[in-house]
Amino acid sequence: MxxxxxxxxxxxxxxxxxxxxxxxxxxxxxxxxxxxxxxxxxxxxxxxxxxxxxxxxxxxxxxxxxxxxxxxxxxxxxxxxxxxxxxxxxxxxxxxxxxxxxxxxxxxxxxxxxxxxxxxxxxxxxxxxxxxxxxxxxxxxxxxxxxxxxxxxxxxxxxxxxxxxxxxxxxxxxxxxxxxxxxxxxxxxxxxxxxxxxxxxxxxxxxxxxxHKYLDNNIALIKLFPGITKAVIQNVFETPDLKAVILETYGAGNCTTERWFINLLKEKISCGIHIINITQCLGGSVMMGHYETSNWLKKIGVISGKDLTTEAAVTKVMYLLGQNISTENFKSTYEMSLRGEMT
Missing domain, CATH: 3.40.50.1170 (L-asparaginase, N-terminal domain)
Incomplete structure (x- = not known):
């Protein structure tokens, strides 16, 4: 050397x-x-x-x-x-x-x-x-x-x-x-x-x-827990100017399959809010569709955060929102490794 x-x-x-x-x-x-x-x-x-x-x-x-x-x-x-x-x-x-x-x-x-x-x-x-x-x-x-x-x-x-x-x-x-x-x-x-x-x-x-000097911090982070209520999640989604929500889910990207939860996410995605799925676990990766409890998320268009840390998930969405990427391309861009942040 x-x-x-x-x-x-x-x-x-x-x-x-x-x-x-x-x-x-x-x-x-x-x-x-x-x-x-x-x-x-x-x-x-x-x-x-x-x-x-x-x-x-x-x-x-x-x-x-x-x-x-x-x-x-x-x-x-x-x-x-x-x-x-x-x-x-x-x-x-x-x-x-x-x-x-x-x-x-x-x-x-x-x-x-x-x-x-x-x-x-x-x-x-x-x-x-x-x-x-x-x-x-x-x-x-x-x-x-x-x-x-x-x-x-x-x-x-x-x-x-x-x-x-x-x-x-x-x-x-x-x-x-x-x-x-x-x-x-x-x-x-x-x-x-x-x-x-x-x-x-x-x-x-x-x-x-x-x-790149423009970062958009109109985002939210929701950590799921057993018993989280519809009112809590709904209030987060009603935040003015909200553009993206990061969901910290269980295990390999799993969550409740209650209809109110899935329907709420589906409605917000149709309104143009980006929803990103990352795991609460310190290690491992989101694999939507691997279990039935994450299959609905995949079907409605939730973005996979794969093995991103929470820190990388948050800053990556701020960065990409600041790049004015079209809604159609946002999901594929987010799921792509840009600086070696995901596997």
């Missing part, structure tokens, strides 16, 4: 990784990333130049929204020709949503965009922030024949690099906070950094980067 000197842009949006503890007061305060090399001298061992940029007002990731996704995309767009890779520092709570969104927004991406964060602040004695940050920068700087090895949006956390739109946060306390239940790791960090090349996304080499 040939690794030549790279220029890396570090983008700080907010989150625990950007906090340090004031040991006099025990209070957390924002970290000045301009002093990054002073605070983490190990970064000087990496054969790359590191520049930093920060949100004017860093945010807690619980406040993340599409307008901030656009800001991140614009930083990458405006700096794209000057840097070989990008590392985005982000709070862990909504990191999988942001990584998924950016994967759709950055079409024909040919450079690494690595999301990372931490469970403990960078100045904490037992912090995971340093390792996550150092290895993310190393991953973003990997090159072969002067070309980036990673050419997609990914997420690095606790010794593993994942495809961003395949991840979900699955633990609020452990350092191993993320999982990619339906896709293999892109790389594993141990004594050596091992890249699983056969799992890497391969973009179209002939097309330039295209940044």
């Amino acid at each position: 040939i690794h030549s000197k790279s220029n890396i842009l570090l983008i700080y949006t907010g989150g625990t990784i950007g906090m340090v503890k004031d040991f006099k007061t025990n209070a957390l305060k924002a970290f000045d990333f301009k002093t990054l090399l002073d605070k983490i001298p190990e970064l000087q061992l990496l054969d790359c130049n590191i520049e930093t940029v920060s949100f004017k007002e860093p945010i807690d990731s619980s406040n993340m929204s599409p307008k901030y996704w656009v800001q991140i995309a614009e930083v990458i767009e405006n700096s794209y020709d000057d840097f070989d890779g990008f590392v985005v520092l982000h709070g862990s709570d909504t990191m999988s949503y942001t990584a998924s969104a950016l994967s759709f927004m950055l079409e024909n991406l040919k450079k690494p965009v690595v999301f990372t964060g931490s469970q403990l602040p960078i100045g904490d004695l037992r912090t995971d922030a340093k390792e996550n940050l150092i290895t993310s920068i190393q991953v973003a700087s990997l090159q072969k024949d002067n070309k980036p090895i990673i050419q997609e949006v990914c997420l690095y956390f606790e010794y593993k690099l994942y495809r961003g739109n395949r991840t979900t946060k699955m633990n609020a306390e452990h350092f191993e906070a993320f999982a990619s239940p339906n896709y293999n790791e892109l790389a594993v960090s141990g004594v050596h950094l091992k890249v699983n090349k056969k799992y890497l996304f391969k973009p179209d080499v002939d097309k330039p980067l295209q940044v």
Whole structure:
């Protein structure tokens, strides 16, 4: 593996990784990333130049929204020709949503965009922030024949690099906070950094980067549960300007077969609302028609989310609604893998 000197842009949006503890007061305060090399001298061992940029007002990731996704995309767009890779520092709570969104927004991406964060602040004695940050920068700087090895949006956390739109946060306390239940790791960090090349996304080499900045969030997410009432579901569908609903169903895409439920979905589909079926299960895929309890969904035209994570399902529908795809083509486009987000 040939690794030549790279220029890396570090983008700080907010989150625990950007906090340090004031040991006099025990209070957390924002970290000045301009002093990054002073605070983490190990970064000087990496054969790359590191520049930093920060949100004017860093945010807690619980406040993340599409307008901030656009800001991140614009930083990458405006700096794209000057840097070989990008590392985005982000709070862990909504990191999988942001990584998924950016994967759709950055079409024909040919450079690494690595999301990372931490469970403990960078100045904490037992912090995971340093390792996550150092290895993310190393991953973003990997090159072969002067070309980036990673050419997609990914997420690095606790010794593993994942495809961003395949991840979900699955633990609020452990350092191993993320999982990619339906896709293999892109790389594993141990004594050596091992890249699983056969799992890497391969973009179209002939097309330039295209940044999509319009996302339509007139959508809803309904998690089915035994006993959910008609009134609850009907109220969701009566939301003004609603364009799409994601249903989190049971198992391989199964749901109640009560007539009121099927008739309601059929009526809303005929009105032009897109209904997408994803599974509540952490792993596995929707297979409509495999069981009788999902056969009706297939017959009335519900869209299969296959093995999408909830995060990818949500951001993909926002992205596609923003592309003004015709109702006739929306289903086939959604069921197609665009950035390696589904099998």
